[in-house]
Amino acid sequence: MKYLGLVVLFAYGAARADGARIGLEYESEKDNKTGMMNDAVTVKPGWEFSKDSLINLVEFLIDHNQDANADSSGLRARETKLFVRLRHNRNFNDSLAYYIRGGVGRSINNQKNFNYAYIEPGLKYAFNEKWEWTLAFREINSIDGTGGQHVRKYITGPSFSFDKNNEIEFRYIKGYGDKDLKSWQVGYTHKF
Numbered sequence: 001m002k003y004l005g006l007v008v009l010f011a012y013g014a015a016r017a018d019g020a021r022i023g024l025e026y027e028s029e030k031d032n033k034t035g036m037m038n039d040a041v042t043v044k045p046g047w048e049f050s051k052d053s054l055i056n057l058v059e060f061l062i063d064h065n066q067d068a069n070a071d072s073s074g075l076r077a078r079e080t081k082l083f084v085r086l087r088h089n090r091n092f093n094d095s096l097a098y099y100i101r102g103g104v105g106r107s108i109n110n111q112k113n114f115n116y117a118y119i120e121p122g123l124k125y126a127f128n129e130k131w132e133w134t135l136a137f138r139e140i141n142s143i144d145g146t147g148g149q150h151v152r153k154y155i156t157g158p159s160f161s162f163d164k165n166n167e168i169e170f171r172y173i174k175g176y177g178d179k180d181l182k183s184w185q186v187g188y189t190h191k192f
Contacts, residue, residue: 021047021190025040025041025042025186026039027039027042027173029173033179036069041063044060046060048191056087057086057101058087061081063079063080063082066079077109080108081108082105084103096123097124099120104116114142114144118138118139118140120136120138121136123135124159134155134156134158136156148179150178151175157169165191165192170184170186171187172184
């Protein structure tokens with residue numbers, strides 16, 4: 001009986017849904033303290049809801065990354081992340097919109113597994129129907145007391161829509177806090 005409310009809420013959202021989508025993303029990251037390079041690939045299946053829904057998008061991110069080389073102790077860091085992410089967005093006008101997205105996840109790695117979460121508010125500016133620019137801030141931290149995981153990331157870059165179903169994004173990211181990082185990423189999204 002306690003799950004009936006969740007089932008009703010999901011059914012209501014699904015009835016107002018725009019549909020399924022899938023994303024694929026590649027990221028190249030450099031740790032500025034150690035010089036270590038890390039490559040990541042993320043698959044992002046999701047479900048998009050109508051634009052007037054409180055939650056516009058639900059995604060399940062499956063990320064696998066690894067360092068390009070072993071560190072000074074001979075360890076080559078590898079990690080798989082599973083993350084559930086929700087997004088809320090609205091338009092201020094025809095050109096300017098905001099979004100807030102975040103969620104919780106699990107890092108499974110060859111050093112120490114941990115749970116983490118993040119929140120990311122951002123702005124999107126549309127130059128025209130095809131091009132837009134994103135500027136965002138992401139606050140990341142472990143939620144189980146694991147140290148060394150508190151990072152603030154500044155994210156910016158363009159997006160190009162080929163049509164209403166296909167989009168490509170380019171992002172530059174600078175991270176501060178427990179880690180000093182910079183990265184670039186390219187992502188593709190297909191909406192069914």
